[in-house]
Each structure stands twice: as C-alpha cells, then as structure tokens.
Amino acid sequence: MDMLIILFLLTSAALPLASPDPNDEACLTHVSQTLKDPLKNLQNWTKPNFANPCNGFTSYLPGVTCNNGPIPQELQYLLNLAVLNLSSNRLEGVIPPQITLCAYLNVIDLHDNLLTGQIPQQLGFLSRLSAFDVSYNKLSGPIPASLGNRSGNRPSFNVTSFEGNKDLYGYPLPPMKSKGLSVLAIVGIGLGSGLASLVLSFTGVCIWLKIRDEKMAAEEGKMSHPMPDY
Incomplete structure (x- = not known):
C-alpha cells in the first residue's frame, strides 16, 4: 500500500x-x-x-x-x-x-x-x-x-x-468597494444633466411664449374698444 x-x-x-x-x-x-x-x-x-x-x-x-x-x-x-x-x-x-x-x-x-x-x-x-x-x-x-x-x-x-x-x-468574498464612478455612471450623469438642461430650456421658452401671447391679446383688446366722444 x-x-x-x-x-x-x-x-x-x-x-x-x-x-x-x-x-x-x-x-x-x-x-x-x-x-x-x-x-x-x-x-x-x-x-x-x-x-x-x-x-x-x-x-x-x-x-x-x-x-x-x-x-x-x-x-x-x-x-x-x-x-x-x-x-x-x-x-x-x-x-x-x-x-x-x-x-x-x-x-x-x-x-x-x-x-x-x-x-x-x-x-x-x-x-x-x-x-x-x-x-x-x-x-x-x-x-x-x-x-x-x-x-x-x-x-x-x-x-x-x-x-x-x-x-x-470574486465569490465568496464581498464585492470590492468602487474607488470611483464607473464609465456607465459618468455617462448616465452626463445624459441626466443634459436632459435636465433641455427640460428647463423648453419650460423657459413655453413660459416666454405664454407671456408674449397674453401681452399681445391685451394689446388687441385695447385696440378693439372705440374711443369715447367728448
């Protein structure tokens, strides 16, 4: 043996x-x-x-x-x-x-x-x-x-x-802590920031157009009333 x-x-x-x-x-x-x-x-x-x-x-x-x-x-x-x-x-x-x-x-x-x-x-x-x-x-x-x-x-x-x-x-050790943002995270943050800026810009334009329309409607209303005779 x-x-x-x-x-x-x-x-x-x-x-x-x-x-x-x-x-x-x-x-x-x-x-x-x-x-x-x-x-x-x-x-x-x-x-x-x-x-x-x-x-x-x-x-x-x-x-x-x-x-x-x-x-x-x-x-x-x-x-x-x-x-x-x-x-x-x-x-x-x-x-x-x-x-x-x-x-x-x-x-x-x-x-x-x-x-x-x-x-x-x-x-x-x-x-x-x-x-x-x-x-x-x-x-x-x-x-x-x-x-x-x-x-x-x-x-x-x-x-x-x-x-x-x-x-x-690797398994069975716990996942290693990230020392920084991953590429996907950075891209995601960039896309998120760009989308937020686009939404804010669009909202600003809409508000400006609404104010302009209201002002134009007010001006047209004044012009449609006849002037009083004295």
Whole structure:
C-alpha cells in the first residue's frame, strides 16, 4: 500500500537556539523515505539534522528553506502527498501550479505567509481537496470559480479561506468597494444633466411664449374698444 505523506512544516527556527519541532522531524523523515539520491546530493539528510534542520534562516539540509523563501516546485514529485500545511512560515513568491500533480491532496493550508500572484485555476480540480486556506497573504486577481463555487459533492470554501488578501476578489468574498464612478455612471450623469438642461430650456421658452401671447391679446383688446366722444 502506498504511504500517504503529510507535509506539515511549522518552522520554529527563527532563533538559532530554538528547540526542535517534532513535526518537522517527522515530516522530513517521511519525505526522505520517498526520495532517491543517485548523485548523493542529500548526504546531509540524516536523523540528527531532521531533529534540528535550521540555524536561524540557514538550513543544514539541501533543498530545505527555513522560515522563508518560495514554495518549492519539487513538491510535485510527492505524488502521495495528502496534507500540505505551510502556514505561518513567511513564504514568498507564487503558489506553484505544479502541486496539483499531487492528486491525493485533501488539505492545503498556506495562510499567514507573504505569497503573491494569483491562485492557480488548477487547484480547484483536485477532487479530494476538502480544506483550503490562503488567507492573509498578498494574493491578487480573481478567485477561481472551481474553488469558490464548486459543484457536485465537492465542498465549497467560504470567506475565511480567502480573507486578508486586499487585491483578491470574486465569490465568496464581498464585492470590492468602487474607488470611483464607473464609465456607465459618468455617462448616465452626463445624459441626466443634459436632459435636465433641455427640460428647463423648453419650460423657459413655453413660459416666454405664454407671456408674449397674453401681452399681445391685451394689446388687441385695447385696440378693439372705440374711443369715447367728448
């Protein structure tokens, strides 16, 4: 039976003397068991280094970044990866679309990082995905409909999965507040103002014509009465 891998990296090495994190050690041990190293590039991937892989922001393990940097595209080779939790690690860069090759993923938790760019459309096609959180990053662009409005028996993800990204928009987030009048609004205001001016002008002309007609009728009335004889 293939082993499902849980990648749960909560790097606690912000300080050089930070205590080892058993979650890191277990994760790195599982990952090392799935890797092949014909070129002997992973000789430092040993149990002592799994227990304490970082010295501040420096990693003792090739291919492992401590507490910052991008999400490695190499995750795509962990085909049995089931849980990806990289939250609160100050990760930068974009979400690599290659992680969608991990067909067994059912949890993706990337909240509270510094990720930028758009959410890959392909993530919504992970059929086993039941938990998804990219809140409080610097993501932008539209939320893929395949994540915000999933069909069938696949779970949809609510506002809390996406909040905290000021340039991210689309369902289920509330509509973004307009920073100014739209083109249609401006055109509408212009047409409305022009129509109002036309109505006022027409009303003014009508009043003027009525006054003129009344004055002319009064003058004609005076002329039709005969002058009295003295």
